[in-house]
Amino acid sequence: LPAGLSQWFPALEVLDVSGTGLAEMGAELLSLPCLHTLLAKNNRLGGPGSLPKGLGQAPLASSLRVLNLSGNRFADVPPVLLRLRGLRSLSLGGNRLHSIPPDIQELRSLEFLYLGGNFITSIPPELAKLPSLKYLVLCDNKIQSIPPQLAQLHSLRSLSLHNNLLTYLPREILNLVHLEELSLRGNPLVVRFVRDLTYNPPSLQELAGRTVKTRNVPYTPSDLPETLVRYLSLASNCPNPKCGGVYFDSCVRQIKFVDFCGKYRLPLMHYLCSPECSSPFSSASQSSTSQSESDSEDEASVAAHRMQKVLLG
Amino acid sequence: MEQPVQTETWKARSLEELVRILHQIFSEDKVSVEEVQALMESYESNPEEWLKYAKFDQYRYTRNLVDSGNGKFNLMILCWGEGHGSSIHDHTDSHCFMKILQGNLKETLFEWPEKKGNGEMTKKSERVLRENQCAYINDSIGLHRVENISHTETAVSLHLYSPPFDTCNTFDQRTGHKHKVTMTFYSQYGERTLC
DSSP: OOTTHHHHOTTOOEEEOTTSOOOOOOGGGGGOTTOOEEEOOSSOOOSTTSSOTTTTTSTHHHHOOEEEOTTSOOSSOOGGGGGOTTOOEEEOTTSOOOOOOGGGGGOTTOOEEEOOSSOOOOOOGGGGGOTTOOEEEOOSSOOOOOOGGGGGOTTOOEEEOOSSOOSOEEGGGGGOTTOOEEEOOSSOOOOSOOSOOOOOOOOHHHHHHHHHHHTTOOOOTTTSOHHHHHHHHTOEEOSOTTOOOEESSOOEEEEEEEEETTTEEEEEEEEESSTTOOOTTOOTTOSOOSSOOHHHHHHHHHHHHHOTEEEOO | OOSOOOOOOOOOOSHHHHHHHHHHHHTSSOOOHHHHHHHHHHSOOOHHHHGGGOOOOSSSOEEEEEEOGGGSOEEEEEEEOTTOBOOEEOOTTOEEEEEEEESOEEEEEEOOOOTTOOSOOOEEEEEEEOTTOEEEEOTTTOEEEEEOOOSSOOEEEEEEEESOOSEEEEEOTTTOOEEEEEOOOSEETTEEOOO
């Protein structure tokens, strides 16, 4: 960036330096108090010094709303970027990212996040802590699974997951109340019930924990070591409505196919507390679920009504 | 549109002229596919002429009506954000011309699924269309998916459909199942339409 930029243009609001071969953006950025949009796509940014130190303290940290760094060479998200508290829109499409830092949750104002066309293999659950996120693009990556916590993205309207390595989705995806668009094409989604899901038998600790919870054995923090009190608080309820049970770490992962208005069948993964804990309609020996279980059917028809634009392919 | 008629070599020097010549061509009883395709290709995209129709939406591609061709055709501009794509769809027995005005679009052709098909749809071919190129498709050729695969550039395309249609079928690539959809315009004649 040319030295003296902030002296010549102190009121600069939009700066577009895309396609200029830039490898570093230096201290000149730090003294632009009104800058709200910075477009720097298709450059050579990605190495150290791509973004100036001290970005977190600059006026930019609260004034910048839109940052486009797509088509560069970022192999990881520079920590200093996460200090841009006012950022609403971030694009890092077409870079070389292998992961998303959990501290992405610091971008509290983020509404639009484009990470398509990278090498991302997994999504940190912390991504779900972005309360205003409306549009999340993760297409063309190497993602194998979606953390169920993503269902906490209450504002999410559009989720792009096409061309990844997903075989199923977490059933919690049905909880995304505002989701109108979901793209899933180009994923190796399982089409038939997977027979050989492994089941690790529960540990003694887990069995004891289950008993405490299901029999409502009373306890107070002074009765147990703190670690066990915390452990007991992590019990998950078995989604099978006919079972009142809980599980901790040991559970059966089962894939249920949920119909969306009879048009698309999404394989959703859910957890049951034991292999015996399946409802009469689906069991481990069933080859394909042409009938959905009654509980998921109700949820599915509600979700399907919402997700009118499920773009499966 | 049936057998080729005497084909003229048109050159549209502006979008306005393109529309005018299209009206002329379509006022005849017989229209040649090759003629229309050549005409569309001859127009060299000039953003100043179509910018007012190019309204982008951040979530998905938009359809913006430019001209309704006296009922004989619809001419519209589609705006594709980064990563935006369409489902696999048919063209309801109409002719479809697609010209790239800006950026690139990938077109993937598919075979029609079998009647009682319950398997993955068959890809026939794919290609990337560049600026000013014009592709043509109709139901006898097959089905297609169109997508902007760029993560850094937007794309804009000019589409002509004759006869005009507002419903089509979309297809699930994994099963071949189809489902009818109604298409709407994001804007008409440069004005945003709210629906």
